Amino acid sequence: MKSEEENANSHQYLTFNLGGEIFAFDINSIREVIDYADITRVPRLADHLCGVINLRGNVVSVMDLRLKLGMEATLKTEEICIVVVEIDLDGEMVQMGVLADSVREVIYLNPSDIERPPRMGTKLHSKYIRGIGRYKDDYLIILHIDRILALDDNPQASGETEGESKKID
Amino acid sequence: MSQQSKYVETYRQETEELLELIEESILDLEENPEDMECVNNIFRSMHTIKGSGAMFGFDDIAEFTHHIETALDLVRKTILPVSNALIDLILASKDQIKAMLDASCGNTQVNAGTGDNIVAALKELMPENISGTSEEGQDEKDKDEEETDHQHEDSTWRIRFTPETEIMKNGMDPFMLIGELVSMGDSEICIQTEAVPCLDKLEPSLCYLSWDITLTTENSLDDIKDVFIFVEAGSRIEINAIEDYAVKNVDESLPKLGEILVDRGDISNDIVNEALGGQKKIGDLLVESGVLSREKIDSALSEQKALTRRKKQAIAGSIRVGSEKLDTLINLVGELVITQAHISQIMGDGEHSENEEDSEISRSEFATPVESLERLTRELRDCALNMRMIPIGTTFGRFRRLVRDLSAELGKEIEMVTDGAETELDKTVIERLNDPLVHLIRNSIDHGIQTPEQRMEKGKPRKGVIRLSAAHRGANVVIIIEDDGSGIDPESIRAKAIERELIQEDSVLSEEDLFALVFLPGFSTAGRVTNISGRGVGLDVVKREIDSLGGSIHILSEKDNFLKFSLSLPLTLAIIDGLLVKAGNNSFVLPLSQVEECSELTEDLIGKTHGRNITLVRGKIIPLIRLREIFNIPGDPPALEHIAIVQTETVKVGIVLDQILGNIQTVIKSLDRHYRQAEGISGATIMGDGTVALILDVPGLIKCAGNEENRQMEVVIGANISSFASGYK
Structure with missing residues (x-):
């Protein structure tokens, strides 16, 4: 581990589980990781916009990352937590929470360990992926947090989704 | 540097306010061209803009404003009449100053040509004899002022300037002031250093120096005083006039007399009052020697006194507070309101708690202070909000x-x-x-x-x-x-x-x-x-x-x-009084100002609705919006639902809810961009127990319910048509 830290080019990433897979965010955009708190659902919006929480007196919105990435909705378990990130939303710095099944660790990756996302095979929108990192005989998907949390192009369409019953309530 | 930029920022703010004032006054003047008070107001504001502009490095503004000031001065002396052209020019110049001010922020470019045109047009307006005799505005004004005030081309002034020691901390540079004086005419400057302490006691940020300046200038006493206008409060400034004739005498035949006079002033100069005394003595001397008449000295002194009095009046009973400080205050008050709501909620819960005996004593003890706290919080909230009004x-x-x-x-x-x-x-x-x-x-x-x-x-x-x-x-x-x-x-x-x-x-x-x-x-x-x-x-x-x-x-x-x-x-965007309601597990807040009344949706009433979302309240038909339906809230409604009747500008609507919990003071937190598009929701607030409640946007909710109904009807009609079509086949 130490030797990797010493490498000036290496970069820190926070890894977390999402539906059995490992994903990572660039540590720079992460503010904190908090335990799952009661989320107040905001009605009549897309499913992945699962509501708002009280973060020390500020109302912060939360996104269900699994739904956004086309997976099953996040199940409420003991380990579930909210990763609070700070992003630039159309010139406005905002804090947002992202649901993760569980947070793993902070790792160092060299740029040489990160490859460009393949054109196919990830079953994910390639614009959401920053790269694929090699780590301990496995790989992890580094997500493009700004793009994932960016405003939807067509909010109306997503707002129309039927059956807004939530697993988290 | 940051200190400096702070002053620049203050200047910018002040100038913007002054410009507003100027505009106000000039429009008043247009209606009442005889109103000299307006002219004076404009003149004063322009003068301040000019003076502080030069001080904080807005030289272009200072120079430009100077020309306006010159013209205004002529108006003040009723040499130049108030005309529409003049008013247009002053308005245009106000805009120009604003543009220059904006340009100094680096955002925009200022068109210097506009300024030149204004100045040229102003010059054209000026009477021939004045604009003709001198080239520069400065001269015009001075000449004019002297003609009325002193009847002399040049006069000599003895100025003793003892700045307050803190002057540099206040962002003033004494050298700038002295530089300004020097630019007025011939001057002799003598620096007084006796107040400078030993090196080990010397505080580098303080100013220990004072200056004696002998200035021969065309400018009037007021002009000289204006140089010191911003340091007048803390500093000692003495300005004494010496007639030309006397100065010549002093300078040529008795060169030491002036020094003696200065020395004498020094000795009796420890307190301001004594300084005034010293001044009189100089006056007496001058009178005795027949150089100046008693009246002139007296009038000069009374002028000085009048000016001091005016300055004192100008210090208004208000202070300037940065709006970000106020915002912080509002935020803190908001937090306090939330905490207070929490305490009240705990107290309220206690009343229903099962182990009544345990909590009985403490609750009754707490009841009074909690009530006072509630009252104080509300007052503090109103007061804090009022500050932003x-x-x-x-x-x-x-x-x-x-x-x-x-x-x-x-x-x-x-x-x-x-x-x-x-x-x-x-x-x-x-x-x-x-x-x-x-x-x-x-x-x-x-x-x-x-x-x-x-x-x-x-x-x-x-x-x-x-x-x-x-x-x-x-x-x-x-x-x-x-x-x-x-x-x-x-x-x-x-x-x-x-x-x-x-x-x-x-x-x-x-x-x-x-x-x-x-x-x-x-x-x-x-x-x-x-x-x-x-x-x-x-x-x-x-x-x-x-x-x-x-x-x-x-x-x-x-x-x-x-x-x-x-x-x-x-009235405000920060805090509103709300009605806390519940539907399912979700809490919502209705703006109390929109709620007219609350009632129960009894079975009897439901029976009369015939499955439609309308009901009769006090003989009036009111449409109902079922919050559970519109927000897709899972679960079954309780046996007895409630209606909150809300009144918007146009319609009265009943909102059907599970429970109405009571009044709540809500601190409005806006939602971020993802959630701002939520229909029927205008914001969120944090409740006493730390959970988030959504604030209902009543007009939005009504609109949303209307759309929903239309959509459903279309679906029904569409289904009917398709079944009809298939039947036809």
Whole structure:
């Protein structure tokens, strides 16, 4: 581990589980990781916009990352937590929470360990992926947090989704 | 550096305020050209802009303002009459100064040519004999002033300047002041260093020096005093006049006499009062030697006293606080309100707790302080919010200029009447209200009020009137913009709407609904497009902005008679009184100002609804909105539901809920961009127990329910048609 830290080019990433897979965010955009708190659902919006929480007196919105990435909705378990990130939303710095099944660790990756996302095979929108990192005989998907949390192009369409019953309530 | 930029920022703010003041005064002056107080106000403001401009490095502004000041001075002396041309020029110069100020922030470019043109035009206005005899504005003014004040070309002044030791901490550079004096004429400067302490006691940030300056200049005493205008408060400044003749005598034949006089001043100069005494002695000397008459000395002294008195009056009973500090205060008060709500909630819960005996004592003990805390919190909240309240009149003032300029441009005669300028609104609301109001007023000027000829034909007075009024109404402020122009014809709106396919040809719309159509994007009934309005972009933007402020806008009009926009706005954006309600597990807050009454939705009532969402309340039919349905809240409603009857500008609606919990003070937290598009929700608030409750947006909710119903009906009709079609096959 130490030797990797010493490498000036290496970069820190926070890894977390999402539906059995490992994903990572660039540590720079992460503010904190908090335990799952009661989320107040905001009605009549897309499913992945699962509501708002009280973060020390500020109302912060939360996104269900699994739904956004086309997976099953996040199940409420003991380990579930909210990763609070700070992003630039159309010139406005905002804090947002992202649901993760569980947070793993902070790792160092060299740029040489990160490859460009393949054109196919990830079953994910390639614009959401920053790269694929090699780590301990496995790989992890580094997500493009700004793009994932960016405003939807067509909010109306997503707002129309039927059956807004939530697993988290 | 940051210190410096802080002063620059202060200057910028002050100048902007002064410019507003100037505009106000000049418009007053236009109405009352005889009112010298207006001229004086403008002159004073311009002078301050010039003086502090030079001090903080806004040399271009200072130089430009100087020319205006020169002209104004002539007006003050009734040499130059108040003319329309002059008023136009001063208004233009006000704009130019503003542009220069903006340019100094680096945002925009200033057109120097405009400034030169203004100055040139001003010079043209000046009477021949004055602009002809001297080249520069400075000379004109001085000459003039001296002619009236001193009857001498040059006079010599002895100035003793002892700045307060803190002067440099206040961002003033004594050398700058002295430099300014030197630039006035011939000067001899003598620095006094006896106050400088030993090196080990020396505080480098303090100023221990004082200066004796002998200045021979054309400028008047006032000009010299003006140099010190910003340091007057803490510093000792003595300015003594020595007649030309005397100075010549002193300088040529008795060179030491001056020094003796100065020395004598030093000795008796420990306190300001004594300084005044010392001054008199010099005066006495001069009188004795027959150089100056007693009256002159006395008048100079009384002038000085008068000036000091005026300065004292000018120190108003208010302080300047940065708005970010106020925002912090409001936020903290918000937190306090939340915490207080939590405490109240715990107290309330305690009443229903099972182990009554345990908590009995502590609860009764706590009841009183908790109540006081609640009261204090509310007072503190109101007080804090009140600090952000500013009268809307500041905005109204700005519109006078708009009306004046635009009506001149369009060849119309329009008078603006304002009412309720003292009505107070939250600063943020006022700031965001400016653009919509500008739009509406432009609209009235351009389309509403016709040309004088057209008005005469219609049998109206030549001069059109735009009435701008503001008044409190409950928790709202109502702002009305009314013009007595051509109004709008509901039928022409209908025609236009049909043409644009916004409504069906046979749709039945009330007059009010028709008027509401003009707020749709791209809708304009104006036949022509001008650079002022008519593109139909204005009104939808206005509506959006008013909506985002949590307000509403309505039109009332009669063709050929009047057009009236009425805007209803919340007093503040930060904290509202709300009604806490529940549907399912979710808490919602209804703005209390909109809730009319609460009642129960009894089985009896449900029976009468026949499955439709309407009910009778006090003999009136009221549509119902079921929050559970509209928000897709899972679970079954309780046996007894409640209705909160809310009143919007136009309709009365009952909102069906599970439970009504009671009043709550809510600190409004806006939602981020993802959630801002949520229908029927205007924001969120944090409850005492730390959970988040959503604040309902009643008009949005009504709109949303209407859309929902239409959609469902379409689905039903669509299903019917398809079943019919399949049956036909």
